Amino acid sequence: MKKKQDTAWPEPMKTEPSKEGTALRKYAEETAETPSEAAAYSRALARIERPSTRSPWLAAIGAIALAVPALLWLLRSPTPPNAIQAPSARVASAPAPATAQATPTEPSVQLSTVPTQLPTGKISLDSGVTALLSVETSATARYQEGTLDIMLDSGSIELHVPPRGIGQSVLVTAGSHRFTVVGTVFTVSHGPRRLDLAVSEGLVAVSNEGGHLATVAAGETWSIALPSSAPRKFAPRVSRGTSAKDCTRFAADKQLQERLQCYREQARGRGPDSERAQYQLARLLRDGPGDLAAALSAFELQRSRFPRGDLKIEADRAIIELLQRLGRHAEALAETQMFLDENPDAEYRAEIRLIRGDIYRAIFRDPMSAEREYDEGAGADGRTGDDSRFLRALCLEALGRLDEALLAYKEYLAQAGTAHAREARRRMEHFAR
């Protein structure tokens, strides 16, 4: 039970006639003026329309980091750089050393001017483009005049496109609609009746024979109903008679593959049922065979396909947990920061703060950052709040802030039913000695 505070809050300093009060009043007056707003509004709107800018310092470091492997590659190249192939020749499939998205373990697909059928799963394409094709997706790709042209016949494809030079665009064609990108992360799903686009980063322009239709920014989705007579080469087989509940008829231990396949089939469409199926699929991969990397990919796919879905927060939490279990702590920290920024009111914030505190404390040996995180989560009820309060005191002790640590232990012990009371008392006795 929490200690009840009934003491009134003090009067603000600036209302007092003291020296500090006068100084604060003067400062408050000086800072009350704000810049003009009309221009700021226009600039904010313009900002929404363009991808986020990076710090020039980071860009400089990145440029240096990219230049070194590029230089080494050029020095090792048997042919001079000017002799590299004409557009009609086959494009080197190996990703350029500069690309962050393409990991060496992903199969790469060699493209030419002739359309090549793309395999499902995660693949790397020309110049750092990474594609994630869901099961039974049918798509072809070719490279022509600087443009990577992907034809999506059916299914869903998620693309990670690093920023590209002038004249080097990526074009996704689904039926009569075209999606042009410069540098972005997005998913196109071509269903039997609908065409959906979800953009995670950057901007995507949508057009058809009639010209420009829409510009879709990060966090936004765009959909269109397709006429039933739209010609399709590969119709996706969505089993309409199967509901999410039916997949549980396959026992998770003995008929795992059947159950996974059932969820995969259900997850192919759009809407809440598909999202739920994708979520169940990811959970099953995590809890059944324990394939954490595959589960992580499945949760990431769920999040990119259903960016505003009901289970988005659940996917976020699962991704954070999996990154931790996979030992990718820096990514887990980045992911938690993103979660906190995006969900200022989420009920899991204290839990996330506790996870961040644990990473800082146990992995990065940074008690100062850990204390900050625990302090943020200390207001929560239950075990999360209990752990946060105790671990905060522990961090203060590690930082040598003994008075504050003692106060924190006392406050902790003042609450009933605490889980670490014994340890807290032992540490306080240690202080007394």
Place this chain on the structure above:
Amino acid sequence: MNILVSGCSNRQDVTSQTCQIGVVRQLFDRCVTGDGQAWRDLHQIYYPIACRFLTRMGVAGTDLEDACQEVFVQVFRYLARFQHRSDFQTWLYKLCLSQSSRMRRRRKLQQALAWLLGRASSASTAGQDWSDAMTGERVRQALDQMKPLHRQVFVLFELEGVDGEEIARVLGCPATTVRRRLHYARLEFEQLLGAGPAGKRKSP
């Protein structure tokens, strides 16, 4: 000035308690449905609040405009997800705090790189004789030297006039934590301002 929101004739009315919450809620609903004028009104009402708070949190110069822009870009993107479980201004303060923390980290990195490149500023205010005209600058420097967590509570309580319970909601911590931080923040501020021995003020 144009009428900002029907029922609220000026900016003061909109942000004060006298303007019904439902009217402001109506503005948000219009924003979510993509009403351009509603967005403009929202920006006009809350931009000065965000900008002033960020200034007091130590974001200055060209960073200030960037930070304000970034806050409103986030508002534009995520207002649809805002569930009105807390006051909008509370959420705005949260976004501003995240942004000011990011700016502070960036500034530290820039300072470290400037130091590495031998471009560190040698300007120092140590021993500077403060005149009355410099009082504001003196407060600013004292705030800059405060611990970030203390500064957050201090600025919200002392300068923004946000009450303690609301600060607890902004920071997502218990009111006792806010009370403790405010106590230490006041002591720290007094010390930094050179106003005599710490502890002369009654503990909150």
